[in-house]
Amino acid sequence: MAEDVDFENLVTRHYGPLYQFAFSLTRDEAEACDLTQQTFCIWATKGHQLRDITKVKTWLFTTLHREFLGSRRRQTRFPHVELEYAAAELPVVSPATINQLDSEQLLQALGQLDEIYRAAVMLFYLEDHSYNEIAEILGIPLGTVKSRLTRGLEKLHHLLTNIQTPPQS
Amino acid sequence: MNHDEAKQILLLYRPGTTDAEDPDTAAALSLAKADPELSRWLEAHCARQTALREKFRQLPVLAGLKEQIISEEAAKAKAASRREKIVGLSAVAAIIIALMTIGFLVLPHKPAAPEVNTTLAEYKSEMAGRALSYYGMDLTTNDAAQIQAYLAKNQAPSDYALPAALQKVAMTGCAIQSWQNSRASMICFNTGKLPQGGQHSDLWLFVVDRTTVKDSPLIASPQFDQVNGLTTVAWTQGNNLYLLGAKSDEGTLKKFL
Numbered sequence: 001m002a003e004d005v006d007f008e009n010l011v012t013r014h015y016g017p018l019y020q021f022a023f024s025l026t027r028d029e030a031e032a033c034d035l036t037q038q039t040f041c042i043w044a045t046k047g048h049q050l051r052d053i054t055k056v057k058t059w060l061f062t063t064l065h066r067e068f069l070g071s072r073r074r075q076t077r078f079p080h081v082e083l084e085y086a087a088a089e090l091p092v093v094s095p096a097t098i099n100q101l102d103s104e105q106l107l108q109a110l111g112q113l114d115e116i117y118r119a120a121v122m123l124f125y126l127e128d129h130s131y132n133e134i135a136e137i138l139g140i141p142l143g144t145v146k147s148r149l150t151r152g153l154e155k156l157h158h159l160l161t162n163i164q165t166p167p168q169s
Numbered sequence: 170m171n172h173d174e175a176k177q178i179l180l181l182y183r184p185g186t187t188d189a190e191d192p193d194t195a196a197a198l199s200l201a202k203a204d205p206e207l208s209r210w211l212e213a214h215c216a217r218q219t220a221l222r223e224k225f226r227q228l229p230v231l232a233g234l235k236e237q238i239i240s241e242e243a244a245k246a247k248a249a250s251r252r253e254k255i256v257g258l259s260a261v262a263a264i265i266i267a268l269m270t271i272g273f274l275v276l277p278h279k280p281a282a283p284e285v286n287t288t289l290a291e292y293k294s295e296m297a298g299r300a301l302s303y304y305g306m307d308l309t310t311n312d313a314a315q316i317q318a319y320l321a322k323n324q325a326p327s328d329y330a331l332p333a334a335l336q337k338v339a340m341t342g343c344a345i346q347s348w349q350n351s352r353a354s355m356i357c358f359n360t361g362k363l364p365q366g367g368q369h370s371d372l373w374l375f376v377v378d379r380t381t382v383k384d385s386p387l388i389a390s391p392q393f394d395q396v397n398g399l400t401t402v403a404w405t406q407g408n409n410l411y412l413l414g415a416k417s418d419e420g421t422l423k424k425f426l
Contacts, residue, residue, distance in 0.1 A: 011239055016230045017226075020228045033231055040242065041242065041245075044242050044245070095217050098217060098220040098221050103224075106224050107228065124183070125222045126225050128185075130186070131191065153181070
């Protein structure tokens with residue numbers, strides 16, 4: 001049961017990825033901080049209602065995303081887009097280039113992603129959320145998750161290829 | 170599923186996760202095993218995904234956020250606990266006040282005992298004055314039992330115990346004297362030394378609740394005194410304060426104790 005979850009351990013385990021996700025959504029340090037804190041505050045009052053303890057991580061990310069949407073007063077449903085198998089191939093970014101990226105550059109690239117792709121991409125990389133979990137967190141169908149990821153990754157890789165990285169010594 | 174479709178599906182593949190459990194992804198991975206070109210592409214793709222995943226996880230987190238979350242939640246829990254205690258105490262206080270109000274309204278009241286300020290000297294002076302002044306007896310009789318019954322019937326002290334010598338003296342009657350919102354029994358005696366046709370009594374015993382006199386507990390042994398021309402002796406026994414008075418000397422009075 002969720003009542004058995006130690007609050008401090010829960011915060012220790014999840015506050016980092018939640019903050020990173022919040023920051024990717026808001027691109028504002030203070031707002032990301034507030035969203036993360038609000039998420040744990042909601043857990044403290046409503047977390048006991050969660051029956052499946054294995055769903056804690058998904059619950060936290062779902063709550064944070066809902067709070068983000070609420071704070072933006074944008075509850076509009078995003079259109080469902082089917083996976084396009086004919087999408088262009090990803091631009092090739094070498095692992096070496098990626099390794100040379102610093103956090104600022106990655107955040108800069110993320111910031112240029114459309115918001116609807118950014119959330120899915122962050123969840124995809126951040127905590128290894130499954131497609132179903134991402135669908136649950138964002139409140140969208142599985143097919144939409146896949147299409148957003150495909151488009152989002154394509155755009156992200158494209159942005160990363162344009163970033164100038166210092167030459168390797 | 171052809172080569173391009175498999176590649177499209179594998180774009181979302183992350184090594185070391187549950188992605189391989191997805192049926193489409195599993196099929197695309199099978200195809201990659203049999204397709205050398207797709208296999209090479211997948212290998213490079215997995216290396217990129219792994220590197221990118223590591224970079225995402227290295228994104229900075231605001232320092233002190235964890236401590237802030239934990240401390241603020243602890244403060245909230247403490248405040249909530251304090252509120253619960255206050256509500257609980259308020260409820261208990263309300264119940265007590267309600268019970269006290271009900272008790273005050275419903276239960277019969279016993280008037281508070283008057284504050285005792287009078288001293289033994291004042292009592293003796295008051296009773297000596299009544300013995301020496303003209304008084305009318307409420308009951309005139311020499312029957313000790315009748316006197317005792319009359320006093321009892323009229324809520325005056327009647328549970329007195331007379332000294333053995335005094336029991337031999339003839340009673341003439343009794344009167345009830347008011348004293349400090351209470352009653353004192355006045356039992357009158359005739360020692361036989363009075364002239365015929367004159368006053369009926371020459372010895373008086375007053376009995377009163379000892380709590381109506383402030384310092385009565387201090388006179389457990391007989392205490393003689395001269396009050397307004399009357400020789401008196403006072404003592405306490407049980408709940409009663411006794412005062413015996415006569416127009417005689419102390420030696421004579423001692424004979425009745």
